[in-house]
Amino acid sequence: MIGIIDYGMGNLRSVENALKELGAEALISDDEAVLADCEKIILPGVGAFGDCVANLRQKKLDRFVIRCIEEGKPLLGICVGMQMLFEESEEKGVHQGLGFFTGRIVRFDTDLPVPQIGWNELILKEHPLRNRLRKNPYVYYVHSYHAAEYQEEDLIGWSYYGDVKVPSLFVKGHVMAAQFHPEKSGEEGLKILKYFLEDFV
């Protein structure tokens, strides 16, 4: 069973639909006890970083996420769900994140339109996931902020938005985190979720 954390933010239905398409059983819950029984956890998120973190804390699910990480339960963060795993964000004031990944979340510095909305090529380092996907598969992004000052060894995938390198797929320990939306990235996105479901431990 895959647990999708519901803290009142985001299009949870899409993540659930994608998991179902892959034949996985999934539940959406804000109840720690229910989520704790799941084998893997997904932390989605859209909206403003500060609101997301505040809602997560208010439901005391921040501690649950940290406990999952400490216990080595596989976790996937998506979009703001990824960003919250970093130390802090500068979106609408400075907000503390959960601090699992080293680095901070900063606004795009570009002449291109912000947010970045659309499909961009994902460039991958040598990693087991890479062999599962087309070369430089397209994935779907919607965001105005991205990770910076991260640890190079945590990064496995990125895209370029104009001249800006957008770090967008991180793996550290039992945690995987994507800035893009695998659940909205067509067949290649589904393959990334399938990797998390079947092979990521």
Added chain:
Amino acid sequence: MITKRIIPCLDVRDGKVVKGVNFVGLKEVGDPVKLARTYYEQGADELVFLDITATHEHRDTMVHIVEQTAAQVFMPFTVGGGIRTTDDIRRILRAGADKVSLNSAAVRNPDLLQEGAGMFGDQCIVLAVDGRMRKDGSGWNVVISGGRIDTGIDAIEWIREGVRRGAGEILLTSMDADGTKKGFDLPFLKAVREAVSVPVIASGGCGALEHFYDVFAADAADAALAASLFHYNELTVGDVKEYLKEKGVPVRL
């Protein structure tokens, strides 16, 4: 590299996809969920459902269409039409849509933009603007209610304000170009692009492959939307993308 998006638009009335010229003379062209699936398989980058149902009773029909689409189409889609309150926005997003587009409702109640953006994030609020050139040619006015009412509001000023209020994207329809099949309204699009920094979706007037190229070559939009062209199988999304790729426009293939 970020790619240019091709977005089929499905006008939905009473649960069926319809198409007319200048919003009149509507004809039924199919089942929205089936068409959505077809476009997904053709490689569409996003979809837009525009609910033009006149009556309130059919609102639940749209929610149902959104739920079914979200279960089998793994790409982003937007729903517009008939969304007047933050509760309406919540219902559509919870059903599985990624964004909502606000048009007349935002003109009548601009606070809806920042309320929606505040609750659900800028990224899911698309400001849809229908504009028509003023008689003296000095600019464009916002028209609402399917083009029937000229608000007298300057479209560029309204779009600036909409972005300040939290719109994350602009869907611009030129009422001068819509239905003509003579190409997108490049001067209008460029004026919007210069005014705001959020992505712009071009709509209205597309009737041939070259029109997609023209709008991207002029850097007048980040995405192009078309309806009848795709519904009647004059072109597939794949045809458009192959053509654009040959011409050097970055697209997802």
